Amino acid sequence: MQENKALKTFISYSHLDECHVNTFRTHISPLKNNGLVEDWYDRKILPGSKFNAQIDNNLEDADVICLFVSANFLASKACQNEKENALELVDKKGISVVPIIVSDCGWLDDPDLKELLALPTDGKAVTRFTDINSGWKDVYDGLKNTLEQIHRHRNISLTSEFASFLQDTELLAKAHSNKQHVTLDDIYVCPNLVAYDDLKDCETIQSPQMIVDNFHEHLRLCMSGASQSGKTSLCKYLFKSLRDRGLVPVYIRDRHGQYKGKIQNKITEALKKQYNCDVKDIDTEKLIPILDDFHFAKDKEKHINDLAQYKNCIVTVDDICNLNFADESLLQAFSLFNIKEFNASQRDTLIKKWMYLSEAPQKDNDIYQDLDHKTELVNTTLGKAIGRGIMPAYPFFILSIINTYETFARPLNQEITSQGYCYQALIYMYLRKEGVRNDDIDTYMNFLTEFAFYKFSQNKEEISRDEFEVFMDRYLEKYNLPVDQDIVIAKLRSTRILELCDLNNYSFCYKYLYYFFVAKYLADHASDCAKTIETIINNLHKDEYAYIAIFLSHHSRDGNILEEIVLNACCLFDKYAPTTLSKKELHFFDKQAQTIVQAVLPKTVATPEGERKRRLKAQDKIEEGCKDTEEESTQEEHDELFKELRRSIKTVEVMGLIIKNRAGSLEKARLQEFFEEAMKIHLRILNSFFELIRNEEGQLQIIEYISTRVDKAAEQKAQKRRRLGQKEKIYSKEDIDKLARSIFWNTNFMIVYNYISKIVHSLGSNKLIDVVEKVCDSGNTPASFLVKHGILMWYKKNLQVDNIAKGMSGEDFSDTAKKVMRFLVVNHCLMHSVGFKEQQRIEKNLHIPSQQVLALKAKRSKN
Template identity: 50%
Template sequence: MESGLKLKLFISYSHLDEGLVNEFIKHITPLKNNGVIDEWYDRKILGGDDFQDTIDNNLDNANIICLFISKNFISSNACIKEKEKAFYLKCSKGVIVLPIILSPCAWLDDMELRKVLAYPTDGKPVISHSNNDEAWVDVYNGLKKIIDEMSKYKQLNLKTDFIEFLNSAELLSKAHYKKERITLDDIFIYPYFEKYDYVKGNEKKINSKELIEKILLIEKILLAGENQAGKTTFCKKVFSKLHELSMVPVYVAGESSNSYQGKIDNIISNCFSQQYEGLEFKEIDKIKIVPILDNFHYAKEKEKHIKDLEEYKHQVIIVDDIFGLNFKNESTISAYSHYKIQELSPSLRNELIRKWASIGQQELPLIHENEVYREIDSKEELINTTLGIVIGNGIMPSYPFFILSIISTYDTATPLNQEITSQGYCYQALIYMYLRKHGVKNEDIDIYINFLTEFSYHIYKAKKYEIPQHEFDLFMKGYLERFNMPIEQEVLIQRLRSTRIINLDSFMNYSFCYQYIYYYFVAKYIAENIEETKDDLCNIVYNLQRDENAYICIFITHHTRDDFVLDEIILSACELFSSYQPATLSKKELHFFDEEVSSIINAVLHLPDNSPEKEREERLRAKDEAEQENQHRPPAPEVEHSDDLTLAIRKSIKTVEVMGRIIKQRAGSLKKDRLEFLFEEAMNVHLRILSYFFELIRNVDGQREIVDYISCRLEKHIEDNEGKKPLSKDQLIKISKNIFWNTNFFIICGCFEKMTHSLGSNKLTQVIDSVCNKVDTPSAFLLKHGILMWYNKNLQVDQISDKIKEDGFSETAIKVVKTMIINHCAMHSIGFRDKQKIEDKLGITAKKLLVEQSKGKALSMANKN
């Protein structure tokens, strides 16, 4: 046997038994000389080695662990710890544990030792034999039998085409513009799973990496996940890990309702033959075989198959819905550990984006960190916008496939499947791809698209998200009267259900599986029938406070270039807070705020100590928590039931978001003057809201009323916390005023941040520059530079320094722009010289900068002395 294939044998023993251990080592000399094994025990530790670390490393890397059991062994704490670690490795990594009984002792009372085969035969101690050599020959033969069995599996190799499948990124393989072919490892990140406890009836979140690393500790796994959630990817990762642990995983790909026909053992055997070479299926011990059954929900005899799988100790079964498994015997399903794939959190989305962005970077010349941040930030915003997180609670699942498909589509300016269409946007590309993947021919795609368009509009007009079977049948009857159907109705519906475009739930209601598909096709119908649907269009445009209308409106502008749509959106925007002039943030407008600007917390005047990576990590963690909390929050009440002011503000914000999406999507197809007009009108909506806000807080009586309210709440809080020293009335009023003005200040900052992300784009730099320079107010200046900082990573310190010195610039506006700069520096890599420039020009100091300056002065003085 080649040296690279040597098995590592670890000897765990008490030093009091060293003489017997040396006898064992002499007897296994033939195995060592033949290059079969390489034994290790603590006498091989060299001087200067870390004693315990060396033992632990060799124990962790062993293939076989021999436990030399005696009264000395079982009374040694160190030996018992090694024994416990050995059995943990047996369960977690499939390591062979071989107890060798040296002398009579109470080893059978150890629950772990008594479960495994001990040597010499029947556990008769070595020294109880009339001749020790006879006992060692027995041990040698037992060890050789184990080694021969392990060596046999070295002949078992994966076939080349199956290795390619394991490494393949499948539909995303050719999706990256910097690399001809990407692999699964290029883009894989570990998602979180939700583990369901049938006994306790609760759920907890776990990292899938932890599950895969400890895969052998969980004998039966049942994993559920939606379409494209990453179920097959998990199967590949589990397969690779099991193979690494010298197990024999067998992957069964359930791809349709015809899957899993016949005996499950025959199915597994056939798949084994397709994946392995070197040994026959019948030569493999079933204790080592791990069936991985993908898309098991397609099986028609699920309960029978599950029962027949009992002879396999380890199993991994993948379904679309655990609770959809309808078994007579509940104990059958409860024997499995249940998991469900979770959507990616903001931090995991960021990790995935970083991984995608890093592909091919090593081949590029030296690039600045902020260029990397620009790519990451632009892709993150694209993802959040496309998933629908920006406007509402998401219209597309946050799974790796969808995220990378979106990025790929925008990166390459072509859909994933170029054979179908080259028109462009990711939503359309995904829909077409689904249809092609499930066998729809190019010439038949138009039939499916037309059906989906008509069906979506029918649901929209019914003011429902789902319709019952009898209503669906009526729709089908009407559809067949109006349109020719070259495909059988049953085939069309079955295909749409198998693609997970249309769903028939357990209540026998038809609906679209994903909201984005529904919105896409409703918009398509309206866009293609503008004259017929003008009332629908106007209702949508003038009620953009509803998430559904906002999404449909954006899709309408994708489907049509009709000026009527844009004109209606602009007209609606002009009517929002129309009795107010856009806020300027000039001294004249904000003199009342400038009088209180000294109350704003001084922390905003200093650059943060954190590195950009640390700052980004903390912000992502906060987003994770917020998104998690939002998922468990009950649905918000319908916006129509809100008060008029709340409704108006929400409608304004949503309208600007829609206008921003249109501007960004059509940055290269709308004429420049049209883009500038749209941008200015959208900007003015937010600035008119600010004017309304300033009117509210300018009122002295209103200020006093709010400050008194804060003061009462603060006093009550102090009273409820024993041990806190009470404050005087003057102290309470002073603190309450500070809270009031700080809150107002950060509302202004928040408004500009919202405008920046709603309207900004690095593709619109000239348009934004032209509009903001023409308007020439502090507010327009702030918006322009907020967009330049975030989208272009461009901080123009000199221009900002000169502008804020002009007479018309309010102290409040100066503090807002400084806050923007501090936020920019927190998120990006800023050199020492550039930080000095910020301090010199704008008076924004950094604690670290001050420390470095102090050191420099001290060093200078020391040199002089």
């Protein structure tokens, strides 16, 4: 991994000793001529350069730092600062710091210097040698040994077999359609790590790069993560990063052998397989054992004690609690980290890396269309679309989802849709990886289906061992089990489909597995489970039921189930007609048009990449602070309006996912019916909202409340400024009332805009454009017009300027609907590449001002 290049030597000295530096540089000429070293000192700084920055940069980049120690050096503040910085780099980067005693001085009283092995031999000053050249020859020999040792370590090469292992992506290696072999470097994205304190409470979030950069702070690391969380890939990343710093990591994984035997023997054996060198030549000070899947070790405490001879070590486990030591001080010596699931930004980076493996040139908006499609695909399959998720957002799952959709144009089992196949493909992959034969897979699938429904019928998160035995007795009475029972259970636990926790309870490892098999049972027994299915469909506000309903649509072709969902949708907010967003309906809203902020086209310097990055960061914060859905469900039971609203929103999301997944297998008439009824739910909710804010007396009450709050906040700010002796700004009652009114109406407008956006993203798909156009054109209302063009913009990247301008000019198009349309267009421009010519056309035809125009107007008004 390391290039065979000259080592950088930084010379720290007092200018009063410059003659010694020149003599030293002359003596080491053979080392420079042989390419072993290149030296740097401050006389190489060119006139006009930033002096301190040059010194700091070269000090940071040095491989060896030579301190020319003398009384002058010890008395120099600048030299002392360089010494302190050098010693920090010893811990941070593992560089070598060599004191060279040029003249007699009190260096042994310096607590830092006396700990370092100095040159010449035994710390004898160069100037004390009878022949001063002998002194410099002693320095030369000692420095040469140090440089050669560093070179040996840096140039130790890895065996080709282990180098291939470090790049191996296992099941994903042959998964990309446009790249013959996918390596880890091609796709690796660092996860975030949660650091824990001694009590194992969450502390801070760090990246692996931060840990490598500050490795001296974490001499012993323990990283925990669930199955498929990327522990092994993280070990490979750390191995390569530490190797790049001249250290000698050694990777050990003994899952099946349970780490039996002496750990030292395993380290020696691994070094022989991983490095092309004599093990005896390796400096143990630089050796870092990396023990992967250490939770499988039988005698963990003994191994950890044996590792005490090494300054550093890294272990990975599935759970920190698995490091159960009698000597608690052993665990306290470790820095504890847990691998987090990928947030929105990391998912985006990973998807882009996968996409960019294709060498085919694409326009920006074509790339965005592919990216947005894959992102929605991933988020939907992970379960992020309607809740916190049913599958962990780990790289393996994310890329498996994309690969499954890219690889299989149609499912093997025609009774399920493409998304359903993605889940089934993962399950098959687990089983086959564990050695389950193809002719036995049906047995395992049936077993899991029956167990999932048994668990569902018991209404329990997990099943005790005794209850599991009851289930097994019933199962064996009903079904033949051609595979030994213990083997079935062992393989399901080994594949992480089922787990037996430390409390002796059985459950599914991931929620998607549970929902998948419950839905499969219900689909297979639809007539017997009609009442249960009806309960599920009538309570889609519960995440569990929503997910099961989606899986039901995968497994079943029963038209009655879909009909039940449509009938349920028709009953939601049925006291209100769907809003049309027409002038007549929104006359009261349009009167406030001047109060509502206008949409503005972005500056040309505002890039889609920058905007997308900002939105991803906002999504990261939302996901990080997302409350547990169970808490939300408990809260909503006490609020009927909230419950009905959540139920309606969830129903739309479920219906949207069904038509997206069944876009090619449901009849057009049914797709249109589903789309239309789902859209009407949101439009009915909007109409109920308009009824709420239409009353002028109610408006005044809310505005007065906002005004009171604003006045209080303004007074608090004024008091603070008075305390600080700052000039305070006086707000009149009229100013505060005006601001309150603006807040009220702009909040209302954003609710309208967000509901239209919700329809677009809940129901839109590039596979449903014909359906969307048919339903929306048939509706022929401003509301349906907004939905149609919102979907065209996001899912087809198609902004039809002329058609939008023509539609907005219609007599029935309310000013509020026009504003929503303009905001949808601006949102499109923010997220996609739109050239200057196209921006001018949008500005002119849709009457959307640009920020440049507004800035120019403001400048003129000042003049």
